[in-house]
Amino acid sequence: MAYLLQRLLxxxxxxxxxxxxxxxxxxxxxxxxxxxxxxxxARALLRRGVAPGDRVGILATKSxxxxxxIYGVLKAGACYVPLDPKAPGQRLSYVVQDSGTALIVAxxxxxxxxxxxxGNVPRPLGVVVAGPAGTDGREQAGTAVTGDTAIVPWSExxxxxxxxxxxERSIETDLAYILYTxxxxxxxxxxxxxHRNSLTxxxxxxxxxxxxxxxxxxxxxxxxxxxxxxxxxxxxxxGACMTVLxxxxxxxxxxIAQWLEQERISAWYxxxxxxxxxxxxxxxxxxxxxxxRTVIFAGEVFPPxxxxxxxxxxxxxxxxxxxxxxxxxxxxxxxxPPGHADAGPAPIGTACANTEVFAVTSEGGxxxxxGETGELYVRGPxxxxxxxxxxxxxxxxxxRSPFRPEYDELVYRTGDLVSLDPAGNYIYVGRxxxxxxxxxxxxxxxxxxxxxxxxxAVREAAVLPVPDELLGSRLRAVVTxxxxxxxxxxxxxDHCRRWLPSYMVPDVLEFREALPRTSTxxxxxxxxxxx
Amino acid sequence: METVINEYIxxxxxxxxxxxxxxxxxxxxxxxxxxxLSLLQLVVFLEERFGITVGDADLLPENFASVNTxxxxxxxxxxxKQATRG
Numbered sequence: 304m305a306y307l308l309q310r311l312l313x314x315x316x317x318x319x320x321x322x323x324x325x326x327x328x329x330x331x332x333x334x335x336x337x338x339x340x341x342x343x344x345a346r347a348l349l350r351r352g353v354a355p356g357d358r359v360g361i362l363a364t365k366s367x368x369x370x371x372x373i374y375g376v377l378k379a380g381a382c383y384v385p386l387d388p389k390a391p392g393q394r395l396s397y398v399v400q401d402s403g404t405a406l407i408v409a410x411x412x413x414x415x416x417x418x419x420x421x422g423n424v425p426r427p428l429g430v431v432v433a434g435p436a437g438t439d440g441r442e443q444a445g446t447a448v449t450g451d452t453a454i455v456p457w458s459e460x461x462x463x464x465x466x467x468x469x470x471e472r473s474i475e476t477d478l479a480y481i482l483y484t485x486x487x488x489x490x491x492x493x494x495x496x497x498h499r500n501s502l503t504x505x506x507x508x509x510x511x512x513x514x515x516x517x518x519x520x521x522x523x524x525x526x527x528x529x530x531x532x533x534x535x536x537x538x539x540x541x542g543a544c545m546t547v548l549x550x551x552x553x554x555x556x557x558x559i560a561q562w563l564e565q566e567r568i569s570a571w572y573x574x575x576x577x578x579x580x581x582x583x584x585x586x587x588x589x590x591x592x593x594x595x596r597t598v599i600f601a602g603e604v605f606p607p608x609x610x611x612x613x614x615x616x617x618x619x620x621x622x623x624x625x626x627x628x629x630x631x632x633x634x635x636x637x638x639x640p641p642g643h644a645d646a647g648p649a650p651i652g653t654a655c656a657n658t659e660v661f662a663v664t665s666e667g668g669x670x671x672x673x674g675e676t677g678e679l680y681v682r683g684p685x686x687x688x689x690x691x692x693x694x695x696x697x698x699x700x701x702x703r704s705p706f707r708p709e710y711d712e713l714v715y716r717t718g719d720l721v722s723l724d725p726a727g728n729y730i731y732v733g734r735x736x737x738x739x740x741x742x743x744x745x746x747x748x749x750x751x752x753x754x755x756x757x758x759x760a761v762r763e764a765a766v767l768p769v770p771d772e773l774l775g776s777r778l779r780a781v782v783t784x785x786x787x788x789x790x791x792x793x794x795x796x797d798h799c800r801r802w803l804p805s806y807m808v809p810d811v812l813e814f815r816e817a818l819p820r821t822s823t824x825x826x827x828x829x830x831x832x833x834x
Numbered sequence: 835m836e837t838v839i840n841e842y843i844x845x846x847x848x849x850x851x852x853x854x855x856x857x858x859x860x861x862x863x864x865x866x867x868x869x870x871l872s873l874l875q876l877v878v879f880l881e882e883r884f885g886i887t888v889g890d891a892d893l894l895p896e897n898f899a900s901v902n903t904x905x906x907x908x909x910x911x912x913x914x915k916q917a918t919r920g
Contacts, residue, residue, distance in 0.1 A: 389866065551863060554870050555893050580870050586890040742871065774871065797851045805849040 306475035307498045309377040311505065311539040312338055313467065319542050322516060326566070327547035330367040330435055334542070337371065339465030340435070344375025344408070346463040347455055351428045353406055355380035355472045358481065360399060360407035361433075362386040362417045365526055365547050368433035368457075370535060372408035373526075377498075380472025383480045384493070385526035386420070388413060390804045395420055397490055398483050402691060408433050411457070418452040429453035431460060475499040481691050482529055484629050485745045485807070487737070489753025493691030494529075494629045503685040504632035505536040507655050511636060512570055512597050512623070514541035519594075521546045521563075522572040523553055528744070529629045530601060533572050543570075556584040564590040570597040574743030575605035576773055582613035592617060601625040601633065602743025603775045604648050604731060611645055626651035626731065629745075630700065631715050632685040634658050637728055650728035651721070658683035660729065662721050663705055676722045676732055680704070682714045739768040739776040741806045751778060751809065754802040758795050760786040763818050765826045766809060780809035781831055783817055835908065840901045842879055847872045858901040868898060876904075884908060 312334070315324070320335035332340065353359060359376045361383050363369035376383040384402045386395050398404075399420050406428035409417035414430055421427040434457030447454045479498045486492040512533075514520065520538040524530035538545040546566050552558040559581060563571070578600055581587060598613075598620045605624065614622060618641065627633035637652025654660045662670035662677035670677040682704065689697035701713040720732040737748040748766045755764035763783045768776040784791055792812060799808045819827040836858050844856045848867055853860070862868040868876070876898070877888045886908070897907040 551895060554863060554868055554873055555895060555898075556870065557890055557893055558895065577870065580874070584874070584890045584893060773874070800849050800851055808849060 306502060307377070307471065307473060308479050308501055308505070308536055309341075309374055311502075311536060312341065312374050315539055315542045319516060322542060323544040324539070325367045325370050325545045325547070326519075327366040327368075328549045332367050332371075332435075337367075337374065338467075340371045340461075341374035341378055342465050342467055343460050343463040344371050344431070344433075345378035345468055347431055347460040348375060348379040348381065348406065348408075350463075351406060351431065351453070351455065353379050353381050353428065356477065357381040357406070358384050358402045358404045360384050360386045360402075360404040360409075360417070360420070361526060362388060362395075362407050362409040362413045362420070363433055363526070364388060364410065364550065365531060366410070366433075367547070368410055368435060369408075369526060370545065371435075372431075372433040373535065376408065377473075377479060378468060380477070382478035383408075385480070385482065385531075387525060387527045387804065388416075389525075391801050392416075392419075393802050394491065394804065396423065398493070399424065401490070402481055402483075402493055406431065411436055414454055418450065418454060421452045422450060427452050429455060431455045432457040434461060473498065475502070476688075478688065482527060482629050485738070485747040485750050487747040487749035489750055491750070492693060492696065495688040495691050496629075496632075497688050500632060500685050500687060501532060501536060503657065503683070504532060505540045507657070508533055508537040508633065509540040511655070512537065512572075512599060513621075514538065514543050514570060514597075516542035518543035518569045518596075519546050519567055520544065520570045520572075521548055521566070521568045523548045523577060524573060529632070530572055530574070530743075532632070533599075556580045557586050560585040560587055560590045560592070563592055563595065567594045569594050570599070571595060572599040572601070574602040575600045575610070576603070576742050576775070578613055579606065579609040579773060582609050582616055585616075587616040593619065595620050597621050597623065599623040599625055601627070603740040606772050607645070607648050609772075610639070610649065614639070614641065624649040624651060626729075627681075627685075628715075628717055628719075630687045631681045631683075631717070634660055634681045634683070634685065635729055648731070650724055650730045652728050655683075655685075658685060661706070662723075662729065667705060669706065670721070670723060673723050673725050676720055678735055679717045679719045679721045679729065680714045681717060682712065686713070686715050739778075741774050741776050741778070743775070744804075744806050746776075746778070746807050748778075751780065751799075751803065751807055754799055754807075755780060755782055755795065755809075757802065758784075758798045760784045760791060761795065763826070765818055765828060765831060767828060767832050769811070777810040778807070779811040779813070781813045781815055781818060783815050787814065835905050836901055838883065839880075839904055842883075843867065843876065843901065846879075847876065856901070858905075860900055862898060862900055863895060873898060880904070880908065886911060
């Protein structure tokens with residue numbers, strides 16, 4: 304049998320055609336509908352010239368329509384590249400160009416933006432509108448052409464036959480998606496995930512979370528964030544219903560709590576900062592959240608004080624701490640027992656099924672005892688295929704095992720430092736390099752510095768993380784500039800906002816005559832951090 | 835009051851320069867200016883600046899839809915304080 308992500312959908316649709324697959328504002332799709340609509344989408348993509356292995360952008364919020372788009376792309380044998388609708392145009396242009404994307408599936412409202420993004424692509428295949436539209440959808444007639452870019456309206460996609468396509472167009476080692484994440488040299492880098500990589504996670508995750516076809520699953524993570532792989536594919540593996548938190552509700556903790564009750568959500572997966580807000584400001588006791596059975600968090604350390612409060616407010620669900628960089632999918636897990644949060648941060652736990660993790664000390668030995676610290680390495684079928692178009696950087700992180708040099712199999716160096724607790728669980732200690740987490744998003748300080756350097760007046764820049772309980776970190780930028788006029792601060796900030804997503808824009812911007820130096824002439828980051 | 839709040843939001847919370855200048859009736863939610871974390875930043879500012887406490891139950895879209903609705907909410911809550919502060 305083919306080991307492909309879209310088979311999760313075709314199998315669920317055959318088994319339980321009339322069960323709900325996706326619920327988003329004003330739109331509910333059964334498994335049969337999702338299967339048929341994504342067949343239509345795949346045909347529309349093939350008709351526009353999409354070939355196996357092509358990259359297809361998805362410029363859309365999470366919705367029934369974007370899930371139709373994702374499965375359509377996979378069924379066409381292509382690989383999807385989520386484009387963050389909230390990212391600045393410059394960054395999106397970079398992702399489109401770097402990935403060689405020639406076609407974008409977009410929600411109706413983002414069609415013009417998608418056409419603009421394809422404006423600099425040598426041979427664009429066009430924009431295909433994702434549907435069905437939610438409550439505010441609007442129909443267009445006939446394929447329109449904006450500049451050089453053809454736009455296929457949803458009505459044309461919906462007119463394609465919904466029967467299954469004949470034959471498979473991909474195999475399990477082909478790419479299913481590319482997720483762009485912060486890159487230390489100034490541009491985001493594309494993490495290539497194959498069908499097998501993602502299925503390894505989806506299979507494990509559905510079992511570990513105990514999902515069944517009765518579940519209603521929600522993750523507020525956007526499509527470009529790898530947490531979204533859980534609610535799209537693990538939910539489908541279990542035949543459960545993926546439920547999309549409306550954008551309007553996501554802003555207000557009480558609205559989220561109210562929505563959780565109203566939608567009878569039974570499994571939730573998010574970064575800790577969203578759960579912290581719910582625990583502190585969600586008035587959780589006012590709502591009937593008895594259906595919520597499983598709460599999973601990942602992406603950053605959950606401040607123990609807030610986790611304790613959440614578990615006190617909502618004592619009945621299971622609480623799971625999952626760990627894993629985008630490059631490995633989730634590779635370790637820990638179930639937080641009641642009362643544990645008072646003892647300090649939750650461990651990241653032990654390896655997932657079919658995965659091996661080990662930690663290597665700075666002397667090159669294996670971490671085996673509590674008290675020893677080392678860098679975490681991961682081995683298994685969930686590891687990425689590499690960074691798109693960057694073989695040299697791939698070789699820095701996908702390496703031969705230091706303990707099994709005779710094996711060809713590569714292992715992934717996470718850059719995360721860990722130690723062991725007496726029970727054999729790994730504990731997250733910190734980073735080996737200059738990556739920080741903000742709301743669970745990875746931020747390479749070097750990428751923020753590179754953006755600052757692109758401003759014509761900036762001479763030198765150092766970006767430092769400032770620990771923040773709610774966000775994980777805030778960013779403080781110290782710069783020297785050739786222009787000290789009044790408008791320079793606003794100009795530098797505006798510049799950052801044009802290049803960087805909002806969570807990467809420095810919160811504090813300081814101007815100096817010169818940056819402090821160490822005796823070797825490097826910028827004294829330690830000294831700056833202590834100020 | 836409108837000016838103080840508009841200035842704070844414009845300077846501290848607006849990430850997209852194209853949204854400036856900010857009108858008092860602009861939707862802070864549809865424009866994406868307010869998300870779950872910037873909302874809390876704003877609440878902390880309002881609590882400190884106007885000497886009030888914003889309860890969980892008041893953290894609602896109708897109160898935080900725009901600069902105007904925030905001011906209406908503050909006036910409804912703290913009529914006495916508003917009078918003395920001018």
